[in-house]
Amino acid sequence: MERLPGFRDFYPEPIPHQDAWSADARQYVFDRWRATAWRYGFREYDGPPLEPLELFTLKSGEEIVKQLFDFRDKGDRAVALRPEMTPTLARMVGAHERNYKKPMKWFAIPQLFRYEKQQKGRLREHFQFNADIIGEAAVAADAELIALVIDTLRSFGLTENDFVIRLSSRKAWQDFFEGKRQNAQGRVDPAQADAFYQVIDKLERQAPDESKEKLGALGFSLDEVNDFIKSSRPTAELQSILEDLAARGLREFVKVDYHVIRGLAYYTGIVFEAFDRKGEFRAIAGGGRYDNLVKLITGGKVDLPALGFGMGDVVLLELLKARGLLPKFDGDLDAFCLIEDETLRSESLKLIQNLRSAGLTVDFPLTPTKPGKQFKRALELKAAYSVKLEQTKDQLVARIKNLKTREEKTVTPCEVAPCLLPKPG
Amino acid sequence: MERLPGFRDFYPEPIPHQDAWSADARQYVFDRWRATAWRYGFREYDGPPLEPLELFTLKSGEEIVKQLFDFRDKGDRAVALRPEMTPTLARMVGAHERNYKKPMKWFAIPQLFRYEKQQKGRLREHFQFNADIIGEAAVAADAELIALVIDTLRSFGLTENDFVIRLSSRKAWQDFFEGKRQNAQGRVDPAQADAFYQVIDKLERQAPDESKEKLGALGFSLDEVNDFIKSSRPTAELQSILEDLAARGLREFVKVDYHVIRGLAYYTGIVFEAFDRKGEFRAIAGGGRYDNLVKLITGGKVDLPALGFGMGDVVLLELLKARGLLPKFDGDLDAFCLIEDETLRSESLKLIQNLRSAGLTVDFPLTPTKPGKQFKRALELKAAYSVKLEQTKDQLVARIKNLKTREEKTVTPCEVAPCLLPKPG
Numbered sequence: 001m002e003r004l005p006g007f008r009d010f011y012p013e014p015i016p017h018q019d020a021w022s023a024d025a026r027q028y029v030f031d032r033w034r035a036t037a038w039r040y041g042f043r044e045y046d047g048p049p050l051e052p053l054e055l056f057t058l059k060s061g062e063e064i065v066k067q068l069f070d071f072r073d074k075g076d077r078a079v080a081l082r083p084e085m086t087p088t089l090a091r092m093v094g095a096h097e098r099n100y101k102k103p104m105k106w107f108a109i110p111q112l113f114r115y116e117k118q119q120k121g122r123l124r125e126h127f128q129f130n131a132d133i134i135g136e137a138a139v140a141a142d143a144e145l146i147a148l149v150i151d152t153l154r155s156f157g158l159t160e161n162d163f164v165i166r167l168s169s170r171k172a173w174q175d176f177f178e179g180k181r182q183n184a185q186g187r188v189d190p191a192q193a194d195a196f197y198q199v200i201d202k203l204e205r206q207a208p209d210e211s212k213e214k215l216g217a218l219g220f221s222l223d224e225v226n227d228f229i230k231s232s233r234p235t236a237e238l239q240s241i242l243e244d245l246a247a248r249g250l251r252e253f254v255k256v257d258y259h260v261i262r263g264l265a266y267y268t269g270i271v272f273e274a275f276d277r278k279g280e281f282r283a284i285a286g287g288g289r290y291d292n293l294v295k296l297i298t299g300g301k302v303d304l305p306a307l308g309f310g311m312g313d314v315v316l317l318e319l320l321k322a323r324g325l326l327p328k329f330d331g332d333l334d335a336f337c338l339i340e341d342e343t344l345r346s347e348s349l350k351l352i353q354n355l356r357s358a359g360l361t362v363d364f365p366l367t368p369t370k371p372g373k374q375f376k377r378a379l380e381l382k383a384a385y386s387v388k389l390e391q392t393k394d395q396l397v398a399r400i401k402n403l404k405t406r407e408e409k410t411v412t413p414c415e416v417a418p419c420l421l422p423k424p425g
Numbered sequence: 426m427e428r429l430p431g432f433r434d435f436y437p438e439p440i441p442h443q444d445a446w447s448a449d450a451r452q453y454v455f456d457r458w459r460a461t462a463w464r465y466g467f468r469e470y471d472g473p474p475l476e477p478l479e480l481f482t483l484k485s486g487e488e489i490v491k492q493l494f495d496f497r498d499k500g501d502r503a504v505a506l507r508p509e510m511t512p513t514l515a516r517m518v519g520a521h522e523r524n525y526k527k528p529m530k531w532f533a534i535p536q537l538f539r540y541e542k543q544q545k546g547r548l549r550e551h552f553q554f555n556a557d558i559i560g561e562a563a564v565a566a567d568a569e570l571i572a573l574v575i576d577t578l579r580s581f582g583l584t585e586n587d588f589v590i591r592l593s594s595r596k597a598w599q600d601f602f603e604g605k606r607q608n609a610q611g612r613v614d615p616a617q618a619d620a621f622y623q624v625i626d627k628l629e630r631q632a633p634d635e636s637k638e639k640l641g642a643l644g645f646s647l648d649e650v651n652d653f654i655k656s657s658r659p660t661a662e663l664q665s666i667l668e669d670l671a672a673r674g675l676r677e678f679v680k681v682d683y684h685v686i687r688g689l690a691y692y693t694g695i696v697f698e699a700f701d702r703k704g705e706f707r708a709i710a711g712g713g714r715y716d717n718l719v720k721l722i723t724g725g726k727v728d729l730p731a732l733g734f735g736m737g738d739v740v741l742l743e744l745l746k747a748r749g750l751l752p753k754f755d756g757d758l759d760a761f762c763l764i765e766d767e768t769l770r771s772e773s774l775k776l777i778q779n780l781r782s783a784g785l786t787v788d789f790p791l792t793p794t795k796p797g798k799q800f801k802r803a804l805e806l807k808a809a810y811s812v813k814l815e816q817t818k819d820q821l822v823a824r825i826k827n828l829k830t831r832e833e834k835t836v837t838p839c840e841v842a843p844c845l846l847p848k849p850g
Binding site for chain 1: 428433439530770782
């Protein structure tokens with residue numbers, strides 16, 4: 001039986017088979033996401049992977065249903081596997097924000113699902129690091145969030161030569177659009193504005209003629225749009241963020257680039273995307289300010305400014321692999337206990353329990369096994385030490401061998417744990 | 426908008442609201458599950474939360490569909506949210522077992538889903554620690570697995586006074602059943618055997634008359650069943666496990682109890698369940714040997730003996746809370762940086778970046794804030810230290826205050842990180 005298309009299995013390393021992902025690499029990524037978020041004072045939350053369908057259509061319109069894993073449950077509820085985390089966050093904030101001091105700095109590592117048309121290598125699920133700041137309108141929050149994106153990527157060994165944050169402003173584009181449109185008609189049609197943002201979002205991926213035509217239909221020329229992008233004139237907000245990041249020593253990780261506008265309708269201020277410098281991969285992360293969303297999702301009950309980003313595991317893992325920054329993960333075994341004399345199995349079990357209680361990672365042969373095969377197993381499992389009990393004429397001793405240096409040592413059984421702590425290398 | 430019934434939201438602590446779960450406590454449980462599994466040489470794996478429906482009906486029959494979140498996806502595939510992990514494990518093992526030396530010791534922490542009839546407090550999802558040993562028929566593997574259950578629970582501070590593993594043998598019951606049935610008819614009907622196991626499984630929860638009647642229909646008397654249970658005569662396998670655990674010093678955590686038989690049809694050997702000693706809660710964990718399942722799931726392609734257990738987060742969290750063993754989780758903030766002089770914001774940002782780069786957890790006021798309010802915030806966030814830059818006549822200094830002892834210290838900005846490392850307490 002096969003797993004569903006677009007879904008992944010995660011196996012322990014080493015993984016000699018192409019068709020599988022590494023559970024160890026995934027955990028490595030999760031650990032660093034979590035550690036960096038904590039360093040920045042972000043706290044973890046999570047919601048259900050299954051939510052009422054309406055939670056997602058409310059924000060993104062009925063269009064999104066085409067891309068969802070949605071169904072009716074046995075209670076005839078319209079439900080969907082979450083395609084993104086922000087609506088759940090807004091719902092949770094709406095329910096309990098009074099219990100938390102503002103600003104709330106929260107993160108989550110949800111698995112997200114989209115029923116995308118099946119293409120080669122295109123996945124229908126991924127994990128996403130989500131961090132959001134809720135309840136702070138000042139642009140200093142935007143800078144803090146972008147700094148978190150930068151330091152998260154740096155925690156994997158990526159440098160300013162590997163990635164850049166392209167910084168932009170939905171508001172600058174809004175002003176641009178409204179300035180032009182008001183000249184012609186005196187008021188702005190939100191649907192037209194959204195259509196305009198969609199064209200800008202696709203500008204780099206779409207044939208110029210197509211963009212030109214679509215812009216023309218909205219009353220703009222491609223040239224004036226390109227001129228605006230080329231100017232890269234930072235707004236006062238952008239300028240403030242650049243200065244904040246410069247004070248942190250992070251200026252070289254960002255550049256203003258008005259190509260970025262973010263596809264989703266709900267952004268209201270600063271928007272940004274992280275890309276690899278060589279331009280080989282899709283966006284590593286993306287986010288921005290969405291000051292009206294909490295109000296929308298909570299039906300007006302709670303109105304808080306907010307901003308956030310998402311960083312997926314798939315592009316990040318591809319990038320780390322390509323840059324040689326993904327460690328190999330072996331079993332991290334501290335000791336393999338050899339049982340060559342079966343009459344000492346009980347004493348060996350006692351020793352193993354003792355070592356594990358001391359926090360050491362220990363394995364051993366569950367059944368009688370030839371000594372050579374046991375030793376081979378210890379090496380395969382990349383154990384730091386082998387440990388073997390022996391009955392001498394008058395006492396039980398433990399022979400410890402460092403499997404890297406091949407150094408040997410003989411001690412009493414209760415001295416083994418102290419000998420192996422602290423863990424080598 | 427409400428979340429779906431039977432699903433949980435996980436919030437950062439402190440959680441003053443009844444209706445929410447702690448994301449911090451959840452992470453605490455996951456961390457200990459993971460750490461103990463590693464100490465025992467188990468490696469992590471994971472599969473998709475959504476699988477072909479057939480993967481689950483194959484093993485458990487069509488009956489299980491009633492309890493599943495199942496639906497047809499947009500590609501008209503019959504799919505279901507996983508109700509348990511073992512079928513996925515068997516599928517994954519079937520696909521790639523050749524790449525792994527036996528025995529394989531694997532664990533996972535999946536979220537599982539069941540569409541149970543809505544009862545007060547009854548959940549439709551939970552997280553479950555799953556650990557399995559694949560490719561080892563010897564009963565030593567059963568002992569190793571049970572030792573892992575015990576040490577996992579001990580890692581939370583639970584002792585032999587808090588819980589006990591009730592150890593039993595599906596095979597002993599099978600012999601009991603077949604011995605009686607063969608006397609009467611000479612062969613065994615698997616459906617009848619399964620019906621018999623179901624009655625034994627419910628014996629403690631069902632009215633004696635009901636059990637008596639059901640057993641009678643199968644040709645057994647309640648008395649002979651109760652006599653067998655009371656005898657508690659360990660089989661040779663059980664005896665061997667008890668000796669193995671005694672060698673590890675874990676004997677007092679287990680007792681033979683033939684009440685346990687496990688409801689699922691696929692167990693073939695040793696079975697066990699962990700209960701709190703006071704009998705206040707449902708089973709904390711349960712598992713056993715299922716030597717035929719891998720063959721069944723892989724359609725005969727791979728035939729490996731296997732055994733495993735599952736431990737859910739819900740009962741465990743209830744038990745830890747009841748025993749006062751659940752720590753409180755605050756923000757774990759190492760330092761809160763006070764910015765009383767706004768002209769020093771840039772220098773403060775530089776310092777904050779420096780501290781975070783050193784691995785410290787640091788927060789600060791994003792916007793100009795009254796000094797008293799800032800200090801209050803530092804205390805609310807349970808920061809270990811406050812740090813404040815000050816411009817003296819000839820240099821920039823940092824004032825560090827230990828918020829527990831109220832001790833103060835003045836150093837240069839670049840001495841702050843070393844002063845705060847290693848983390849106090």
